[in-house]
């Protein structure tokens with residue numbers, strides 16, 4: 174049986190990337206993710222076939238990613254919110270040129286410089302494309318050390334398979350957390366599928382071009398429809414979620430990443446109070462795993478969406494349930510991380526509100542302390 | 550009969566879209582000739598910019614990847630680091646290399662990336678319709694410096710090549726033009742030396758080529774050539790700027 178090792182999240186991510194065949198890393202320092210480039214630098218300097226380069230900016234690093242990807246390497250860059258904003262131009266080009274790459278965002282509080290505390294402020298940026306143009310980025314949201322390892326391997330495989338950039342969306346707390354994990358087996362680079370599109374000089378074949386410029390609208394439309402079909406396939410094939418204690422649930426908390434860990438603790442506490450509540454945790458944020466949520470929506474009273482922001486994923490939840498059940502939101506933005514107790518109180522008051530509504534009574538639950546923005 | 554003029558193998562048959570009298574056509578040809586002469590066609594990857602030369606991938610018969618505006622040096626860095634035995638060149642206008650891409654270029658030069666930049670200086674933004682460029686001369690009228698460039702208002706022209714010469718990793722930098730057969734030959738020699746600098750693993754190389762843009766200068770091709778020779782070379786003198794090969 175594979176051995177468990179105790180490692181912090183950023184190091185798990187770096188080690189899993191190397192074992193997944195990542196041989197190029199380009200980045201620019203920003204807290205809270207510096208342990209990842211530092212891990213890559215220390216590892217790659219000892220490897221003959223790997224490239225680590227600290228670039229002059231996030232703009233430069235994402236464009237180095239484009240170069241390394243076009244040359245055929247499994248390549249990764251990482252940053253945190255302000256740096257990921259700068260990478261958006263390059264991510265759009267990666268999508269347009271259909272180039273695989275893995276981009277890590279260990280989110281922090283925003284907007285602007287914000288702070289370096291854990292946050293989920295970039296859900297919209299990550300799941301809506303982020304840069305200009307009609308595209309999507311696959312977004313994976315690990316919540317546990319083991320998932321960081323597994324999803325990092327999956328990220329490289331998905332990027333190659335669909336020829337598209339893949340984002341791993343975490344936060345500073347996740348990056349720091351020490352947890353036992355089983356690391357993946359290193360892949361044999363020679364066993365990876367060959368890339369019949371890469372640019373390495375046209376020896377023995379016609380020259381190739383890689384571009385995202387299509388001056389003729391019908392040609393660009395063709396690219397856009399091709400991308401749309403690819404995104405449809407991804408939406409069919411990879412949505413994934415954890416369904417925790419949902420079989421008998423009247424009430425559901427929907428949360429991802431670090432927020433989902435807090436939510437799990439809150440669900441346990443609420444269960445101890447006799448509240449039938451479960452957790453719905455998207456593991457893919459784009460494509461959003463809407464199907465399972467839609468099915469559930471007919472049998473439950475309300476979904477409380479809990480995020481470390483002012484309400485972003487809540488929009489996808491509302492879209493998924495199409496008004497078939499109530500959706501409310503509880504969030505703590507700005508890097509504030511609430512305790513499970515705090516969220517358990519929200520669950521409890523929502524539950525009692527539902528109960529009294531169900532029994533036709535007056536709403537007796539207090540709204541005090543509820544930082545909810547709107548209930549549908 | 551001896552054939553004196555034929556299409557270089559490294560150019561496709563696609564006819565150029567450039568305006569009559571534009572320097573890009575000549576410069577494309579010179580780069581292709583050098584690639585042929587050094588036998589590099591099958592190990593070269595080119596990086597064209599956003600700019601009038603954005604369609605260079607339709608002309609060069611080598612592997613080509615289009616870079617976002619200004620980012621060619623970073624894209625080239627990524628390619629070269631993965632494929633160190635290939636030859637990587639960028640082809641960039643003055644706006645691309647000396648305004649939006651200044652940081653990428655300076656840092657690639659300073660790291661001594663083994664890449665070659667072909668820097669086409671036509672003192673305007675050609676593709677977007679003749680706006681002021683970082684290399685626009687003082688007094689020069691463009692669509693965004695309608696009264697002529699004034700140092701106090703629009704800032705001074707920037708001599709990027711001179712700046713790059715200061716970077717420790719740059720090895721060979723020369724400024725040439727394509728205004729006469731003699732200058733064209735000199736440009737060809739400079740391009741060859743720049744590629745050889747890369748092949749010999751010496752460091753960063755760049756050739757800045759003063760190039761006429763008759764369309765946006767609102768001149769005839771021959772007036773444009775004269776303007777390069779008489780006006781541009783005053784601020785951008787033709788010379789070897791750095792040779793540490």
Ligand SMILES: Cc1ncc(C[n+]2csc(CCOP(=O)(O)OP(=O)(O)O)c2C)c(N)n1
Pocket residue numbers: 599600601602618641642643644645646669671673674675676677682
């Ligand atoms: C991010 C971004 N900003 C602006 C543009 C628009 N744009 C395209 S080419 C160009 C400048 C072209 O001038 P230059 O680099 O001097 O090349 P030339 O066309 O003169 O050969 C600009 C501003 C763009 N493509 N991308």
Ligand code: SF4
Pocket residue numbers: 566567568570571572573601671675676761762763764765
């Ligand atoms: S606009 Fe100027 S640079 Fe562009 S093709 Fe015409 S002459 Fe050449």
